[in-house]
Amino acid sequence: MEQGAMRAFRLISGEIWQLSLGDLPTPRPAADEVLIRLRAAGLNYLDLMVARGRLGDTTPPSFVPGTDGAGEIVEIGERVSGWAIGDRVISGSIVDWSAGLPTEANGRRIRGVTMPGSLADYAVVPASALVRIPDGMPYTQAVTLPIAATTAWNAIVKGRVGPASTVALLGTGGVSLFALQFAKAAGARVILSSSSDEKLERARQLGADVMINYRTQPAWDEVVLEATDGSGADLIVETVGGGTFARSINAAKIGGTVYVVGFIGGMEVTMPVLPVMVKTLNILGSQTGSTSDLTSAAKAVYQTRIKPVIDRVFPFEAAADAYAYLASGAHFGKVVVEFE
Structure with a gap:
Protein backbone atom coordinates (compact mmCIF):
# COMPACT_ATOMS: atom_id res chain seq x y z
CA MET A 1 0.00 0.00 0.00
CA LEU A 145 -27.54 -0.25 14.67
CA PRO A 146 -27.50 2.60 12.08
CA ILE A 147 -30.03 1.16 9.62
CA ALA A 148 -31.64 -2.05 10.94
CA ALA A 149 -32.03 -1.14 14.60
CA THR A 150 -32.98 2.46 13.89
CA THR A 151 -35.63 1.43 11.36
CA ALA A 152 -37.09 -1.14 13.75
CA TRP A 153 -37.01 1.32 16.65
CA ASN A 154 -38.96 3.90 14.67
CA ALA A 155 -41.52 1.26 13.69
CA ILE A 156 -42.12 0.40 17.34
CA VAL A 157 -42.27 4.05 18.43
CA LYS A 158 -44.51 5.25 15.60
CA GLY A 159 -46.69 2.16 15.95
CA ARG A 160 -47.20 3.09 19.63
CA VAL A 161 -46.34 -0.45 20.70
CA GLY A 162 -46.83 -1.40 24.33
CA PRO A 163 -47.74 -4.41 26.50
CA ALA A 164 -51.27 -4.63 25.03
CA SER A 165 -50.07 -4.54 21.40
CA THR A 166 -49.76 -7.22 18.76
CA VAL A 167 -46.98 -6.80 16.19
CA ALA A 168 -46.78 -8.74 12.90
CA LEU A 169 -43.40 -9.15 11.22
CA LEU A 170 -42.51 -10.43 7.74
CA GLY A 171 -39.29 -12.42 7.41
CA THR A 172 -36.19 -12.75 9.54
CA GLY A 173 -33.86 -10.08 8.26
CA GLY A 174 -32.15 -7.51 10.46
CA VAL A 175 -35.08 -5.08 10.71
CA SER A 176 -37.62 -7.80 11.52
CA LEU A 177 -35.47 -9.35 14.25
CA PHE A 178 -34.70 -6.01 15.87
CA ALA A 179 -38.43 -5.22 15.74
CA LEU A 180 -39.09 -8.59 17.39
CA GLN A 181 -36.65 -7.83 20.18
CA PHE A 182 -37.88 -4.25 20.71
CA ALA A 183 -41.52 -5.42 20.68
CA LYS A 184 -40.85 -8.09 23.29
CA ALA A 185 -38.94 -5.57 25.41
CA ALA A 186 -42.11 -3.43 25.27
CA GLY A 187 -44.20 -6.40 26.40
CA ALA A 188 -46.00 -6.89 23.08
CA ARG A 189 -47.21 -10.09 21.43
CA VAL A 190 -45.35 -10.88 18.20
CA ILE A 191 -46.51 -12.81 15.14
CA LEU A 192 -43.74 -13.62 12.65
CA SER A 193 -43.79 -15.20 9.19
CA SER A 194 -41.00 -16.92 7.29
CA SER A 195 -40.62 -19.52 4.56
CA SER A 196 -38.29 -21.61 6.77
CA ASP A 197 -39.38 -23.71 9.74
CA GLU A 198 -35.80 -23.59 11.01
CA LYS A 199 -35.84 -19.78 11.01
CA LEU A 200 -39.26 -19.77 12.67
CA GLU A 201 -37.89 -21.94 15.47
CA ARG A 202 -34.99 -19.54 15.95
CA ALA A 203 -37.47 -16.66 16.06
CA ARG A 204 -39.48 -18.52 18.69
CA GLN A 205 -36.35 -18.75 20.80
CA LEU A 206 -36.03 -14.95 20.53
CA GLY A 207 -39.56 -14.57 21.88
CA ALA A 208 -41.93 -14.75 18.88
CA ASP A 209 -45.35 -15.91 20.05
CA VAL A 210 -47.01 -17.06 16.82
CA MET A 211 -45.07 -18.46 13.86
CA ILE A 212 -46.38 -18.68 10.29
CA ASN A 213 -44.71 -20.51 7.42
CA TYR A 214 -46.00 -18.54 4.46
CA ARG A 215 -45.06 -21.32 2.02
CA THR A 216 -47.45 -23.77 3.67
CA GLN A 217 -49.83 -20.99 4.77
CA PRO A 218 -49.68 -18.38 2.00
CA ALA A 219 -52.74 -16.57 3.37
CA TRP A 220 -50.69 -15.42 6.36
CA ASP A 221 -52.97 -12.44 6.88
CA GLU A 222 -55.85 -14.79 7.68
CA VAL A 223 -53.64 -16.52 10.24
CA VAL A 224 -52.90 -13.13 11.84
CA LEU A 225 -56.63 -12.40 12.02
CA GLU A 226 -57.35 -15.82 13.48
CA ALA A 227 -54.59 -15.39 16.09
CA THR A 228 -56.07 -12.03 17.13
CA ASP A 229 -59.73 -13.14 17.30
CA GLY A 230 -60.43 -11.28 14.08
CA SER A 231 -59.19 -7.87 15.21
CA GLY A 232 -55.77 -7.83 13.48
CA ALA A 233 -52.34 -6.57 14.48
CA ASP A 234 -51.69 -3.10 15.87
CA LEU A 235 -48.47 -2.84 13.83
CA ILE A 236 -47.39 -4.54 10.61
CA VAL A 237 -43.72 -4.00 9.77
CA GLU A 238 -43.93 -4.28 5.98
CA THR A 239 -40.48 -5.29 4.77
CA VAL A 240 -41.55 -7.00 1.54
CA GLY A 241 -43.80 -4.81 -0.61
CA GLY A 242 -45.05 -6.21 -3.89
CA GLY A 243 -47.74 -8.82 -3.48
CA THR A 244 -47.77 -8.84 0.33
CA PHE A 245 -49.04 -5.30 0.75
CA ALA A 246 -52.73 -6.12 0.34
CA ARG A 247 -52.33 -8.87 2.94
CA SER A 248 -50.73 -6.40 5.32
CA ILE A 249 -53.76 -4.13 4.92
CA ASN A 250 -56.05 -7.06 5.67
CA ALA A 251 -54.01 -8.15 8.69
CA ALA A 252 -53.98 -4.70 10.30
CA LYS A 253 -56.25 -3.71 13.15
CA ILE A 254 -58.71 -0.81 12.98
CA GLY A 255 -56.60 2.27 13.62
CA GLY A 256 -53.45 0.18 13.20
CA THR A 257 -50.20 1.03 11.47
CA VAL A 258 -48.55 -0.47 8.40
CA TYR A 259 -44.94 0.67 8.61
CA VAL A 260 -43.38 0.43 5.15
CA VAL A 261 -39.64 -0.27 5.36
CA GLY A 262 -38.73 -2.47 2.41
CA PHE A 263 -39.47 -3.74 -1.07
CA ILE A 264 -37.64 -7.04 -1.50
CA GLY A 265 -40.83 -8.40 -3.08
CA GLY A 266 -41.18 -5.50 -5.52
CA MET A 267 -41.42 -1.71 -5.62
CA GLU A 268 -44.94 -1.61 -7.06
CA VAL A 269 -47.96 -2.54 -4.94
CA THR A 270 -51.64 -3.02 -5.59
CA MET A 271 -53.83 -2.54 -2.57
CA PRO A 272 -57.52 -2.12 -1.80
CA VAL A 273 -58.31 1.45 -0.84
CA LEU A 274 -61.63 0.82 0.95
CA PRO A 275 -60.12 -1.18 3.88
CA VAL A 276 -57.54 1.58 4.39
CA MET A 277 -60.38 4.07 4.72
CA VAL A 278 -62.77 1.88 6.71
CA LYS A 279 -60.06 0.82 9.15
CA THR A 280 -58.64 4.38 9.32
CA LEU A 281 -55.18 2.85 8.90
CA ASN A 282 -51.90 4.68 9.29
CA ILE A 283 -49.60 3.81 6.38
CA LEU A 284 -46.20 5.26 7.21
CA GLY A 285 -43.09 5.29 5.10
CA SER A 286 -39.62 4.83 6.53
CA GLN A 287 -36.40 6.54 5.53
CA THR A 288 -34.46 4.68 8.25
CA GLY A 289 -34.10 7.57 10.71
CA SER A 290 -32.17 10.59 11.85
CA THR A 291 -29.04 10.72 13.98
CA SER A 292 -31.31 11.45 16.94
CA ASP A 293 -33.29 8.29 16.16
CA LEU A 294 -30.07 6.27 16.00
CA THR A 295 -29.09 7.67 19.40
CA SER A 296 -32.41 6.51 20.86
CA ALA A 297 -32.18 3.09 19.22
CA ALA A 298 -28.66 2.55 20.55
CA LYS A 299 -29.77 3.58 24.04
CA ALA A 300 -32.76 1.22 23.86
CA VAL A 301 -30.56 -1.70 22.78
CA TYR A 302 -28.17 -1.00 25.65
CA GLN A 303 -30.81 -0.50 28.34
CA THR A 304 -32.86 -3.55 27.39
CA ARG A 305 -29.72 -5.67 26.99
CA ILE A 306 -30.75 -6.67 23.48
CA LYS A 307 -28.05 -8.62 21.68
Whole structure:
Protein backbone atom coordinates (compact mmCIF):
# COMPACT_ATOMS: atom_id res chain seq x y z
CA MET A 1 0.00 0.00 0.00
CA GLU A 2 1.27 3.45 -0.92
CA GLN A 3 1.93 5.92 1.87
CA GLY A 4 -1.19 7.99 2.48
CA ALA A 5 -3.30 5.29 0.85
CA MET A 6 -5.89 2.99 2.35
CA ARG A 7 -7.48 -0.26 1.35
CA ALA A 8 -10.89 0.30 -0.18
CA PHE A 9 -13.43 -1.61 -2.20
CA ARG A 10 -14.67 -0.25 -5.51
CA LEU A 11 -18.00 -1.29 -6.97
CA ILE A 12 -18.95 -1.84 -10.60
CA SER A 13 -22.73 -1.92 -10.33
CA GLY A 14 -25.16 -3.99 -12.38
CA GLU A 15 -27.30 -7.10 -12.05
CA ILE A 16 -23.96 -8.95 -11.96
CA TRP A 17 -21.97 -6.52 -9.82
CA GLN A 18 -18.25 -6.59 -9.11
CA LEU A 19 -16.42 -5.66 -5.93
CA SER A 20 -12.67 -5.19 -6.21
CA LEU A 21 -10.16 -4.34 -3.49
CA GLY A 22 -7.55 -1.69 -4.19
CA ASP A 23 -6.05 1.52 -2.81
CA LEU A 24 -7.53 4.99 -2.49
CA PRO A 25 -6.05 8.10 -0.90
CA THR A 26 -6.85 8.29 2.79
CA PRO A 27 -9.37 11.12 3.19
CA ARG A 28 -8.77 14.06 5.51
CA PRO A 29 -11.51 15.60 7.65
CA ALA A 30 -12.78 19.12 7.05
CA ALA A 31 -13.20 21.52 9.96
CA ASP A 32 -16.55 20.02 11.03
CA GLU A 33 -15.69 16.38 10.32
CA VAL A 34 -13.82 13.48 11.90
CA LEU A 35 -11.76 10.68 10.40
CA ILE A 36 -12.82 7.22 11.56
CA ARG A 37 -10.65 4.11 11.46
CA LEU A 38 -13.27 1.56 10.54
CA ARG A 39 -13.40 -1.75 12.39
CA ALA A 40 -16.60 -3.26 11.00
CA ALA A 41 -19.11 -2.72 8.20
CA GLY A 42 -22.70 -3.91 8.12
CA LEU A 43 -24.63 -4.87 4.99
CA ASN A 44 -28.26 -4.09 4.26
CA TYR A 45 -30.68 -4.66 1.40
CA LEU A 46 -29.89 -1.06 0.49
CA ASP A 47 -26.33 -2.17 -0.31
CA LEU A 48 -27.70 -4.72 -2.78
CA MET A 49 -29.80 -2.04 -4.46
CA VAL A 50 -26.68 0.11 -4.88
CA ALA A 51 -24.74 -2.88 -6.18
CA ARG A 52 -27.45 -3.61 -8.74
CA GLY A 53 -27.31 -0.02 -9.96
CA ARG A 54 -30.81 0.93 -8.80
CA LEU A 55 -29.77 3.59 -6.29
CA GLY A 56 -26.91 6.05 -5.91
CA ASP A 57 -24.00 6.86 -8.17
CA THR A 58 -21.01 4.52 -7.99
CA THR A 59 -19.01 6.17 -10.78
CA PRO A 60 -16.93 8.75 -8.84
CA PRO A 61 -13.38 7.43 -8.33
CA SER A 62 -13.60 8.08 -4.58
CA PHE A 63 -16.86 6.17 -4.12
CA VAL A 64 -16.73 3.36 -1.55
CA PRO A 65 -19.74 1.06 -0.98
CA GLY A 66 -21.08 -0.09 2.39
CA THR A 67 -23.77 1.82 4.26
CA ASP A 68 -23.11 0.97 7.93
CA GLY A 69 -19.76 1.40 9.67
CA ALA A 70 -18.27 1.35 13.16
CA GLY A 71 -14.80 2.35 14.34
CA GLU A 72 -12.80 4.81 16.39
CA ILE A 73 -11.96 8.46 15.78
CA VAL A 74 -8.34 9.00 14.70
CA GLU A 75 -8.43 12.65 13.56
CA ILE A 76 -10.67 15.60 14.41
CA GLY A 77 -11.48 18.71 12.42
CA GLU A 78 -10.58 22.07 13.96
CA ARG A 79 -14.18 23.12 14.67
CA VAL A 80 -15.27 19.80 16.21
CA SER A 81 -16.01 19.74 19.94
CA GLY A 82 -17.33 17.04 22.25
CA TRP A 83 -15.36 14.23 20.62
CA ALA A 84 -11.86 12.88 21.26
CA ILE A 85 -9.38 10.71 19.42
CA GLY A 86 -10.07 7.11 20.39
CA ASP A 87 -13.82 7.53 20.86
CA ARG A 88 -15.74 4.50 19.56
CA VAL A 89 -18.49 5.66 17.19
CA ILE A 90 -21.11 4.82 14.61
CA SER A 91 -22.68 7.28 12.20
CA GLY A 92 -26.18 8.02 11.07
CA SER A 93 -26.58 6.75 7.52
CA ILE A 94 -28.09 10.02 6.27
CA VAL A 95 -25.35 12.20 7.66
CA ASP A 96 -27.02 15.63 7.48
CA TRP A 97 -30.34 14.52 9.01
CA SER A 98 -29.86 15.36 12.67
CA ALA A 99 -33.46 15.23 13.93
CA GLY A 100 -37.07 15.83 12.97
CA LEU A 101 -38.46 15.08 9.53
CA PRO A 102 -36.24 14.49 6.50
CA THR A 103 -36.01 17.24 3.90
CA GLU A 104 -34.69 17.39 0.39
CA ALA A 105 -31.64 19.27 1.64
CA ASN A 106 -30.72 17.06 4.60
CA GLY A 107 -31.46 13.80 2.80
CA ARG A 108 -29.00 14.04 -0.06
CA ARG A 109 -25.87 12.54 1.49
CA ILE A 110 -26.26 8.86 2.35
CA ARG A 111 -23.21 6.82 3.32
CA GLY A 112 -22.44 4.12 0.77
CA VAL A 113 -25.13 5.43 -1.59
CA THR A 114 -24.41 9.04 -2.58
CA MET A 115 -21.14 9.46 -0.66
CA PRO A 116 -18.25 7.15 0.32
CA GLY A 117 -19.24 4.37 2.69
CA SER A 118 -17.67 1.86 5.04
CA LEU A 119 -15.82 -0.79 3.02
CA ALA A 120 -12.50 0.97 3.46
CA ASP A 121 -9.93 1.40 6.21
CA TYR A 122 -10.99 4.99 6.86
CA ALA A 123 -14.01 7.23 6.37
CA VAL A 124 -14.75 10.90 6.90
CA VAL A 125 -18.04 11.71 8.62
CA PRO A 126 -19.59 14.99 9.86
CA ALA A 127 -19.25 15.17 13.64
CA SER A 128 -22.96 15.98 13.89
CA ALA A 129 -23.77 12.48 12.53
CA LEU A 130 -21.81 10.60 15.19
CA VAL A 131 -23.29 8.42 17.93
CA ARG A 132 -21.20 6.90 20.69
CA ILE A 133 -21.07 3.10 20.79
CA PRO A 134 -22.53 1.78 24.07
CA ASP A 135 -19.94 0.63 26.60
CA GLY A 136 -18.89 -2.96 26.12
CA MET A 137 -20.58 -3.41 22.75
CA PRO A 138 -18.28 -4.97 20.11
CA TYR A 139 -17.88 -3.19 16.79
CA THR A 140 -19.53 -6.13 15.02
CA GLN A 141 -22.70 -5.55 17.06
CA ALA A 142 -22.58 -1.75 16.98
CA VAL A 143 -22.47 -1.75 13.19
CA THR A 144 -25.95 -3.31 13.06
CA LEU A 145 -27.54 -0.25 14.67
CA PRO A 146 -27.50 2.60 12.08
CA ILE A 147 -30.03 1.16 9.62
CA ALA A 148 -31.64 -2.05 10.94
CA ALA A 149 -32.03 -1.14 14.60
CA THR A 150 -32.98 2.46 13.89
CA THR A 151 -35.63 1.43 11.36
CA ALA A 152 -37.09 -1.14 13.75
CA TRP A 153 -37.01 1.32 16.65
CA ASN A 154 -38.96 3.90 14.67
CA ALA A 155 -41.52 1.26 13.69
CA ILE A 156 -42.12 0.40 17.34
CA VAL A 157 -42.27 4.05 18.43
CA LYS A 158 -44.51 5.25 15.60
CA GLY A 159 -46.69 2.16 15.95
CA ARG A 160 -47.20 3.09 19.63
CA VAL A 161 -46.34 -0.45 20.70
CA GLY A 162 -46.83 -1.40 24.33
CA PRO A 163 -47.74 -4.41 26.50
CA ALA A 164 -51.27 -4.63 25.03
CA SER A 165 -50.07 -4.54 21.40
CA THR A 166 -49.76 -7.22 18.76
CA VAL A 167 -46.98 -6.80 16.19
CA ALA A 168 -46.78 -8.74 12.90
CA LEU A 169 -43.40 -9.15 11.22
CA LEU A 170 -42.51 -10.43 7.74
CA GLY A 171 -39.29 -12.42 7.41
CA THR A 172 -36.19 -12.75 9.54
CA GLY A 173 -33.86 -10.08 8.26
CA GLY A 174 -32.15 -7.51 10.46
CA VAL A 175 -35.08 -5.08 10.71
CA SER A 176 -37.62 -7.80 11.52
CA LEU A 177 -35.47 -9.35 14.25
CA PHE A 178 -34.70 -6.01 15.87
CA ALA A 179 -38.43 -5.22 15.74
CA LEU A 180 -39.09 -8.59 17.39
CA GLN A 181 -36.65 -7.83 20.18
CA PHE A 182 -37.88 -4.25 20.71
CA ALA A 183 -41.52 -5.42 20.68
CA LYS A 184 -40.85 -8.09 23.29
CA ALA A 185 -38.94 -5.57 25.41
CA ALA A 186 -42.11 -3.43 25.27
CA GLY A 187 -44.20 -6.40 26.40
CA ALA A 188 -46.00 -6.89 23.08
CA ARG A 189 -47.21 -10.09 21.43
CA VAL A 190 -45.35 -10.88 18.20
CA ILE A 191 -46.51 -12.81 15.14
CA LEU A 192 -43.74 -13.62 12.65
CA SER A 193 -43.79 -15.20 9.19
CA SER A 194 -41.00 -16.92 7.29
CA SER A 195 -40.62 -19.52 4.56
CA SER A 196 -38.29 -21.61 6.77
CA ASP A 197 -39.38 -23.71 9.74
CA GLU A 198 -35.80 -23.59 11.01
CA LYS A 199 -35.84 -19.78 11.01
CA LEU A 200 -39.26 -19.77 12.67
CA GLU A 201 -37.89 -21.94 15.47
CA ARG A 202 -34.99 -19.54 15.95
CA ALA A 203 -37.47 -16.66 16.06
CA ARG A 204 -39.48 -18.52 18.69
CA GLN A 205 -36.35 -18.75 20.80
CA LEU A 206 -36.03 -14.95 20.53
CA GLY A 207 -39.56 -14.57 21.88
CA ALA A 208 -41.93 -14.75 18.88
CA ASP A 209 -45.35 -15.91 20.05
CA VAL A 210 -47.01 -17.06 16.82
CA MET A 211 -45.07 -18.46 13.86
CA ILE A 212 -46.38 -18.68 10.29
CA ASN A 213 -44.71 -20.51 7.42
CA TYR A 214 -46.00 -18.54 4.46
CA ARG A 215 -45.06 -21.32 2.02
CA THR A 216 -47.45 -23.77 3.67
CA GLN A 217 -49.83 -20.99 4.77
CA PRO A 218 -49.68 -18.38 2.00
CA ALA A 219 -52.74 -16.57 3.37
CA TRP A 220 -50.69 -15.42 6.36
CA ASP A 221 -52.97 -12.44 6.88
CA GLU A 222 -55.85 -14.79 7.68
CA VAL A 223 -53.64 -16.52 10.24
CA VAL A 224 -52.90 -13.13 11.84
CA LEU A 225 -56.63 -12.40 12.02
CA GLU A 226 -57.35 -15.82 13.48
CA ALA A 227 -54.59 -15.39 16.09
CA THR A 228 -56.07 -12.03 17.13
CA ASP A 229 -59.73 -13.14 17.30
CA GLY A 230 -60.43 -11.28 14.08
CA SER A 231 -59.19 -7.87 15.21
CA GLY A 232 -55.77 -7.83 13.48
CA ALA A 233 -52.34 -6.57 14.48
CA ASP A 234 -51.69 -3.10 15.87
CA LEU A 235 -48.47 -2.84 13.83
CA ILE A 236 -47.39 -4.54 10.61
CA VAL A 237 -43.72 -4.00 9.77
CA GLU A 238 -43.93 -4.28 5.98
CA THR A 239 -40.48 -5.29 4.77
CA VAL A 240 -41.55 -7.00 1.54
CA GLY A 241 -43.80 -4.81 -0.61
CA GLY A 242 -45.05 -6.21 -3.89
CA GLY A 243 -47.74 -8.82 -3.48
CA THR A 244 -47.77 -8.84 0.33
CA PHE A 245 -49.04 -5.30 0.75
CA ALA A 246 -52.73 -6.12 0.34
CA ARG A 247 -52.33 -8.87 2.94
CA SER A 248 -50.73 -6.40 5.32
CA ILE A 249 -53.76 -4.13 4.92
CA ASN A 250 -56.05 -7.06 5.67
CA ALA A 251 -54.01 -8.15 8.69
CA ALA A 252 -53.98 -4.70 10.30
CA LYS A 253 -56.25 -3.71 13.15
CA ILE A 254 -58.71 -0.81 12.98
CA GLY A 255 -56.60 2.27 13.62
CA GLY A 256 -53.45 0.18 13.20
CA THR A 257 -50.20 1.03 11.47
CA VAL A 258 -48.55 -0.47 8.40
CA TYR A 259 -44.94 0.67 8.61
CA VAL A 260 -43.38 0.43 5.15
CA VAL A 261 -39.64 -0.27 5.36
CA GLY A 262 -38.73 -2.47 2.41
CA PHE A 263 -39.47 -3.74 -1.07
CA ILE A 264 -37.64 -7.04 -1.50
CA GLY A 265 -40.83 -8.40 -3.08
CA GLY A 266 -41.18 -5.50 -5.52
CA MET A 267 -41.42 -1.71 -5.62
CA GLU A 268 -44.94 -1.61 -7.06
CA VAL A 269 -47.96 -2.54 -4.94
CA THR A 270 -51.64 -3.02 -5.59
CA MET A 271 -53.83 -2.54 -2.57
CA PRO A 272 -57.52 -2.12 -1.80
CA VAL A 273 -58.31 1.45 -0.84
CA LEU A 274 -61.63 0.82 0.95
CA PRO A 275 -60.12 -1.18 3.88
CA VAL A 276 -57.54 1.58 4.39
CA MET A 277 -60.38 4.07 4.72
CA VAL A 278 -62.77 1.88 6.71
CA LYS A 279 -60.06 0.82 9.15
CA THR A 280 -58.64 4.38 9.32
CA LEU A 281 -55.18 2.85 8.90
CA ASN A 282 -51.90 4.68 9.29
CA ILE A 283 -49.60 3.81 6.38
CA LEU A 284 -46.20 5.26 7.21
CA GLY A 285 -43.09 5.29 5.10
CA SER A 286 -39.62 4.83 6.53
CA GLN A 287 -36.40 6.54 5.53
CA THR A 288 -34.46 4.68 8.25
CA GLY A 289 -34.10 7.57 10.71
CA SER A 290 -32.17 10.59 11.85
CA THR A 291 -29.04 10.72 13.98
CA SER A 292 -31.31 11.45 16.94
CA ASP A 293 -33.29 8.29 16.16
CA LEU A 294 -30.07 6.27 16.00
CA THR A 295 -29.09 7.67 19.40
CA SER A 296 -32.41 6.51 20.86
CA ALA A 297 -32.18 3.09 19.22
CA ALA A 298 -28.66 2.55 20.55
CA LYS A 299 -29.77 3.58 24.04
CA ALA A 300 -32.76 1.22 23.86
CA VAL A 301 -30.56 -1.70 22.78
CA TYR A 302 -28.17 -1.00 25.65
CA GLN A 303 -30.81 -0.50 28.34
CA THR A 304 -32.86 -3.55 27.39
CA ARG A 305 -29.72 -5.67 26.99
CA ILE A 306 -30.75 -6.67 23.48
CA LYS A 307 -28.05 -8.62 21.68
CA PRO A 308 -28.13 -7.91 17.94
CA VAL A 309 -28.69 -11.07 15.92
CA ILE A 310 -25.72 -11.59 13.61
CA ASP A 311 -25.88 -14.45 11.14
CA ARG A 312 -22.33 -14.38 9.76
CA VAL A 313 -19.21 -12.28 10.08
CA PHE A 314 -16.97 -12.14 7.02
CA PRO A 315 -13.35 -10.93 6.97
CA PHE A 316 -12.69 -7.65 5.18
CA GLU A 317 -11.09 -9.30 2.15
CA ALA A 318 -14.22 -11.46 1.68
CA ALA A 319 -16.67 -8.54 1.38
CA ALA A 320 -17.77 -9.82 -2.04
CA ASP A 321 -18.73 -13.13 -0.41
CA ALA A 322 -20.72 -11.21 2.21
CA TYR A 323 -22.68 -9.46 -0.55
CA ALA A 324 -23.36 -12.77 -2.28
CA TYR A 325 -24.51 -14.36 0.97
CA LEU A 326 -26.87 -11.47 1.71
CA ALA A 327 -28.27 -11.70 -1.82
CA SER A 328 -28.93 -15.44 -1.37
CA GLY A 329 -31.53 -14.72 1.30
CA ALA A 330 -30.18 -17.49 3.53
CA HIS A 331 -29.33 -15.15 6.39
CA PHE A 332 -31.10 -14.90 9.75
CA GLY A 333 -30.37 -11.44 11.10
CA LYS A 334 -27.43 -9.32 10.07
CA VAL A 335 -24.45 -9.90 7.77
CA VAL A 336 -21.31 -8.13 8.96
CA VAL A 337 -17.79 -7.53 7.61
CA GLU A 338 -15.05 -7.33 10.25
CA PHE A 339 -11.72 -5.61 9.71
CA GLU A 340 -8.65 -7.21 11.23
